[in-house]
Amino acid sequence: MDFLNVYLPIPQISFSVPLLLGLGLCVGVVGGFFGVGGGWIVTPTLNMFGFNMSFAIGTDMAYIFGQSIIATRKHSRMGNVDFRLGLFSVFGSVIGVELGAQSVMALERVGNVGAVVRWLYMALLFGLGSYMTYDYVRAARRQPAAGPSKAPASAAGPGLSHKLHALRIPPMISLPASGIEQVSLLVILAIFTVTGFLSGFMGVGGGFILLPALIYLIGCPTAVAVGTSLLSVLLMAGYGSFSYSLKGRTCLVAATIMLMGAALGAQIGALATRYMRGYGIRLLFAIMILVAGVSVALKQAQGFLGVPVLGPLAGIVVLAAAGGMALLIAIKLFRGAAAERELARRAAVHAGRGTSENG
Amino acid sequence: MRRWAACALGCGLPLLSAAATGTPATALPQHVDTSNLTNSDLLLATLYNEHRVLYAVLTTLAMAVFGLVIAIAMDSLLGQLGFRASKFERRE
DSSP: OOEEEEEEEETTTTEHHHHHHHHHHHHHHHHHHTTOOOHHHHHHHHHTTTHHHHHHHHHHHHHHHHHHHHHHHHHTTTTTOHHHHHEEEHHHHHHHHHHHHHHHHHHHHSSSSHHHHHHHHHHHHHHHHHHHHHHHHHHHHHHHHHOOSOOOOOOOSSSHHHHHHOOOOOOEEEGGGEEEEEEHHHHHHHHHHHHHHHHHHHHHHOHHHHHHHIIIIIOOOHHHHHHHHHHHHHHHHHHHHHHHHHHOOOOOHHHHHHHHHHHHHHHHHHGGGGSSOOHHHHHHHHHHHHHHHHHHHHHHHHHHHTTTHHHHHHHHHHHHHHHHHHHHHHHHHHHHHHHHHHHHHHHHHHHHHHHHHHH | OHHHHHHHHHHHHHHHHHHOOOOOOOOOOOOOOOTTHHHHHHHHHHHHHHHHHHHHHHHHHHHHHHHHHHHHHHHHHHHTTOOOOOOOOOOO
């Protein structure tokens, strides 16, 4: 089965081509659907199968850059990208990421920062996942009486986003693509600085922090939050890809093979958002980040308990969750498209009958 | 309450950091051995060894161009299969 392996000249290892293609496909689906880069799936998997950690991160960055171009283009055609908001997100995020990185350096002078980062990462994953699940349950209880809503509201009342919109700190801007009439630019930049800080502190792409921030703090409709988050991920990953390549930590061949898998995956993920309600996307996202939290907890427990098998198990949990979620999203897409075609067919038959009766 | 949370975070993180143990990372080699490489592998490794900035530009540009070309090609392919991307009414 040697022909299924490819020699990667930069990290100087052989790697399975089907694994790279499959990983690209699954992460493409998940990334295109949730508006995240998927670094928390790619990096541990590459690392688990032989990539050095820094090579895994750098290659992941290059791949995410290409993959988010595919998904952002698709979302943009569906009207899901707020380009103005995406641009502001980059300004705020750059400041925040730098602050986060500086904090890590400061903590490193005191001791090992790794444990702190993992604890914060776990708290954030479990906290966000639990809140979004709670939000979904509250909304599901209300839904039968009110019916599906077009408004980007949170189930926890009018929400923090309305309170933040009410802050009249000049300059005020409008975000028509997100349906926001007026909001302070400083508030927007402050939100992105905080999300950027968390990304920089934990060394993650930040899509999983950005998506809930866009929904709950800025008040974007879920589909627009997904598209805009992807635009932000694209810009940040572009910079990350160049920076890691300059440090010699990317493998162009591996990233290109994964991108071939993402060619189909990112399109499936982006198209599937069309057939799901906003709250459905939020619930699946909550499940995904709760599973990611379990994976990080397993890795943490490996150090505490001294059980070596927990490390690979953490990687397998993430891979299985990504594969399962990609399959579920693909099924949603095909079912939604089939239902849409059936509706169109019935409408055409109905229109045909109407014309013949009139004639 | 918020003040207490801020204090706990401000003091807790450095304390946790000091309490944690770990081994320092080892440096990775910055040079690829090209003696066994041929064709495109050799070309890529030479670029990596001798022109790092060019390698970084090539990697980033390649991802952008591949991404765009693949996106356009798959768009038309999926469009022919009936999966068209158009604006739609969003429901929360």
